[in-house]
Amino acid sequence: MGIKERKEREKKRRRDQILTAVIELIEEQGFDRTTMEEIAERAELSKGTLYLYFNDKSTLHQAVKKRGLQHLHEKFLHVIKQDLPGAELVKNMMLTFLNTITQNAAFTKAMVIYEHIKEENNQGKPETPSIVEDCKNIEDELFMLMVRAIQIGIQDGSIQTRLQPKVLSLMLNFQMSGMLNFYLSGTHKSATKVLEENELSIPKLLEEFLDIQLNDQTQ
Amino acid sequence: MGIKERKEREKKRRRDQILTAVIELIEEQGFDRTTMEEIAERAELSKGTLYLYFNDKSTLHQAVKKRGLQHLHEKFLHVIKQDLPGAELVKNMMLTFLNTITQNAAFTKAMVIYEHIKEENNQGKPETPSIVEDCKNIEDELFMLMVRAIQIGIQDGSIQTRLQPKVLSLMLNFQMSGMLNFYLSGTHKSATKVLEENELSIPKLLEEFLDIQLNDQTQ
Amino acid sequence: MGIKERKEREKKRRRDQILTAVIELIEEQGFDRTTMEEIAERAELSKGTLYLYFNDKSTLHQAVKKRGLQHLHEKFLHVIKQDLPGAELVKNMMLTFLNTITQNAAFTKAMVIYEHIKEENNQGKPETPSIVEDCKNIEDELFMLMVRAIQIGIQDGSIQTRLQPKVLSLMLNFQMSGMLNFYLSGTHKSATKVLEENELSIPKLLEEFLDIQLNDQTQ
Amino acid sequence: MGIKERKEREKKRRRDQILTAVIELIEEQGFDRTTMEEIAERAELSKGTLYLYFNDKSTLHQAVKKRGLQHLHEKFLHVIKQDLPGAELVKNMMLTFLNTITQNAAFTKAMVIYEHIKEENNQGKPETPSIVEDCKNIEDELFMLMVRAIQIGIQDGSIQTRLQPKVLSLMLNFQMSGMLNFYLSGTHKSATKVLEENELSIPKLLEEFLDIQLNDQTQ
């Protein structure tokens, strides 16, 4: 019996080994430029073994994404456990999000890009369903945690809005997504200049945004 | 004399021929999956001829992007010429943006994705500078048109904000960018459900957003 | 244990398989006109496999050259082991050289030509260093074997010269190289006619040359 | 009548224009790396016009070679007109040859290489016959000038040999050719080292060589 468990544990360790290798390489070169060969090498495994744990390069990517989302999920859980006004929770969540993104920019970029690309490439291929589902579920939970924070804020009065919590959450998500794009596009274009001219930063801008959006005085 | 002009016109027509072919193929399969071979075939030209008009596959892409931006620019110019309150101008611009995006979703997606990817691939390559510059300039102008609309709104009282016009514009841009992402990610996730549950659509949500953001009652 | 060795042997056999294929094709069409595709086909391997054994088309060429030089080296070694006057050793070496060349004319030509061309093409590329080094070393050894033969000849009195052995060797090398050129340039020009008119051949001419050069009576 | 001549002269000028352009480019990049496009540009002509004057890229090359040979021919004529002992004439010719080579190394290399390559490429093509003939003739004349110098030397006693003048000339040619190879192979290998160690240079080595070869004391 114990033998089965050990096997199980080792299997998981291998998976992690691979995943870690991929993430490292993504940070260094991006996902597309990373070959299965390199991944195998970095993970100190053979190329063939990779396919024992992941059906596909695409699946591998999906798994990496899942890991990133789980990471974010843990952080969001940590935030919502804090005893703070809802408005603060919302703000902290968004800042947490942006921080995580910034610190793993290359990684996140790879996630986002591939999210788009894979449709181009996978024409017809099945795509491992479970992991994709997992990712969606985590994303849903992230969304719901934000909704909960908003609800808390409405109850404690720190948030004033005429919108449904879910709708407001969606709006905030769009803003986050937009800011994310800004970070990801290496060429910050004129945007950076505007921020500099006004002695602003993305986090500060975010606060301004929330100040307005969470204090809706319109009837 | 007329002969030179005719040549000139024909040259331009060829360019357009190619560009149109590329856009069609992008809509059908995405840019990466489109080979120079296919482009040539679709444009009813030989592969070699492509390289007479565009140095590179990358340059070709850049040119397509420029065309899309010019298209948007024209529409924005059309909006700002209208005799309407600034708040309306801003709303119209954003709606115009979203409409254009939606109608050429595949195309836009290709643009956005490639914007990210090329950095991965072009490590070291020179990249035709002029077209890239052109694109940046048009993007800047788009930004400035939005700023102008905001300024108009502030003067005519239709917009109330404590933010600098440029900063507000940036904020609106982020929101647009986020909404764009929503459109582009084929899998609309839980977001679509939320919209449906509340009998909303992106345009309507946008209006709500502007209602709040352009009527800042906070001190 | 034996398994590792077998693998090793098979690997070497593959390399030889490829090398042999290349040489055949070089004899038939020259190196430049030979495509990787053809090489793979002739070696009954896939194109990809070629790149498993040789980084580059250029590297492949280098390897072929090395093989040729090794072949020559063996023959030179065989000559110098013979118990003959030094003058005879020198003559035999030069004849050996010319024979080998003549019998693999196409092959040698490919070597010589590419030696020149690659500089034109490889501007910047790294070039596998080890094989290049190997080739240089073998060339050096060939040179030194000739020097040794000369030294033997000086000691046993069969060679009379006021030149340093190395310098004399260099001179002989130039003559060989010139004769080589004669063989390689398919159009033997007027040279052939001269030889015929005097009932001479390159080997005979070589003997005459050595007669003079190795019996230097000038003070 | 004058009009025809003028046309003729202009035609020749165009040819020279092109030839000069090619030579420049060969010196800069080698022949293979030089495209018809570049040649046209440098000659300030259109690509199509090139084909009005030369059937082929190959023919163009042949023409360049002819020009080089003519150049050499003139120099040889200049030498033989000098009132010097035959041995000196021979030496001067060979030095002239080596000088010319050295000063136009890139050019000469291109000539020699292509001499070999073209057979690989021209499988089947006709090759403009006249120019090829011309080249052969000039080469023959160069050879005969050397023979004449030798004959002069034999008569005036400055050259002692038991060989036929033509045969001796051939031998000297081989040596020149070998030295040429040395110059052309950028990597002078161990040869350079030998020269340095003995404080020699190719010209000095050549003198030594002639000292021996032109003073044949063997019966």
Next chain:
DNA sequence: GATGAATGAGCATTCATTCAT
């Protein structure tokens, strides 16, 4: 005679995936 736009065959190289051992 001159032009230069158009052609299209030709080629090295990469890399995800498979499968015999």
Next chain:
DNA sequence: AATGAATGAATGCTCATTCAT
């Protein structure tokens, strides 16, 4: 389970040559 050798489809780009004007 693990390996890694073998595969081969896929693709961007070059350039000598032609030909309508």
